[in-house]
Amino acid sequence: MKYRVVVCGTGTEVGKTHVACALLGHLVSVGEGALGLKPVESGVDGESETDASLLARRGGTRDIGACFAFNDPVSPHLAARREGRAVELSAIRLWISEHDAGWQVVETAGGLLSPLSPKLTNLDLTRALEPTALVLCAPDRLGVLHDVTVTLMALRSLGLESRTVVALSAPAIADDSTGSNAVELTGLGIADRPVVFPRATFESRGTQDAAAALAARLTDLMSPTL
Ligand SMILES: Nc1ncnc2c1ncn2[C@@H]1O[C@H](COP(=O)(O)OP(=O)(O)OP(=O)(O)O)[C@@H](O)[C@H]1O
Ligand SMILES: [Mg+2]
Numbered sequence: 001m002k003y004r005v006v007v008c009g010t011g012t013e014v015g016k017t018h019v020a021c022a023l024l025g026h027l028v029s030v031g032e033g034a035l036g037l038k039p040v041e042s043g044v045d046g047e048s049e050t051d052a053s054l055l056a057r058r059g060g061t062r063d064i065g066a067c068f069a070f071n072d073p074v075s076p077h078l079a080a081r082r083e084g085r086a087v088e089l090s091a092i093r094l095w096i097s098e099h100d101a102g103w104q105v106v107e108t109a110g111g112l113l114s115p116l117s118p119k120l121t122n123l124d125l126t127r128a129l130e131p132t133a134l135v136l137c138a139p140d141r142l143g144v145l146h147d148v149t150v151t152l153m154a155l156r157s158l159g160l161e162s163r164t165v166v167a168l169s170a171p172a173i174a175d176d177s178t179g180s181n182a183v184e185l186t187g188l189g190i191a192d193r194p195v196v197f198p199r200a201t202f203e204s205r206g207t208q209d210a211a212a213a214l215a216a217r218l219t220d221l222m223s224p225t226l
Contacts, residue, residue, distance in 0.1 A: 003222055004096075004104045006131040008122060010138040010147035011111040015169025015197065017051045019137050019214070020107045021058035025202055026211035027103050034059050035101035039092045039125070040109045040116055041066040043073030051107060058202065059105075067095040077115040087116040089128045096129060106131070112151050123154055132222040133163045135214065140168040140196060142177045149190050165217045166191040167210075170199035193217075 007020045020036055027034035036055025044050050044066065056063040068087050070079035080087055096104065106129060108114075108122040115121055126134065136151055138144045148166055155161045168182055177184075185191040195214045198206040 002100075002102060003133070003218070004106065004129060004131050005133050005135060005218055006126050006129055007105060007107045007135045007137060008112045008126060008151075009108070009110070010136070010144070010151045012114070014137050014139045015167070016107050016137045017054055018169055019135060019167045019197055020105050021054055022197065022202055022207050022211040023135070023214055024055060024059040024105055026208065026215050028060050033102035035061055035099055035104055037096060037099055037104055037106045038109070039067045039095060039106065040076050040087055041068070042070040042076050042079040042109065044069040045071055045073075055105070055107065064099065067092050075115060076109050077117050080117065087120060089120065089125060092125065093128055112136075112154055123158065126160065127158050131160070131163065133165065133218045134160060135218070136164050136166045138166065138168055139171045140178050140181050141171045142175050144168065144177070144181050145184060145188065145190060148185060152191060163221055165214060165221065166194035167197060167214060168194045169197045172199065
């Protein structure tokens with residue numbers, strides 16, 4: 001059985017790479033073949049560590065970079081324009097199919113509705129990838145009830161909401177809502193039992209338990225890719 005999990009977010013810097021890396025680490029620890037993939041990445045300047053390399057390290061695979069890597073640390077549509085290039089779904093689909101694995105964990109760039117080109121967003125990319133399941137990452141802080149609501153509405157428009165597990169990642173600085181948002185999201189009927197990642201290292205018990213819980217939820221949801 002092949003699994004393709006698209007990791008999307010309510011925005012940028014919300015914990016997508018952290019959650020994807022924790023999930024990859026768990027999958028590898030239980031003997032699953034897993035590959036982290038970052039199809040589009042900006043801010044690839046040859047100096048800063050890339051999401052692609054972080055995903056590779058946690059998955060224990062070599063760094064294959066991104067299908068579309070751009071230098072400037074701005075929205076991919078803008079970074080691409082500055083380089084006279086364009087993100088194309090067909091190229092990403094081919095690149096993903098060339099990197100086969102039991103579990104493909106695919107991290108998108110920025111938020112679900114962030115533009116990849118004048119006519120493409122991560123929502124279009126997500127649909128094109130035909131995921132078996134999705135992880136929607138959001139920070140465990142004030143504003144998340146709104147942000148998860150609207151992002152799930154966008155996924156619902158494509159019939160993908162029922163395949164989505166929400167993951168909340170603890171922010172560097174907690175606010176008065178941190179720790180209560182998962183219960184509120186469930187109680188308000190916005191998202192069913194989000195998985196909460198503490199502010200902690202990959203080696204911590206809390207992170208490993210959250211990653212195991214996320215993997216179990218995804219396995220429950222998934223049907224094989226075509
Ligand atoms: N639960 C957590 N515990 C510890 N550190 C975290 C956690 N969540 C996020 N971080 C850290 O916060 C920063 C931003 O998180 P991350 O890189 O995962 O966000 P992102 O959504 O992938 O961002 P981007 O949109 O740039 O890809 C990183 O330095 C990451 O290591
Ligand atoms: Mg990231």
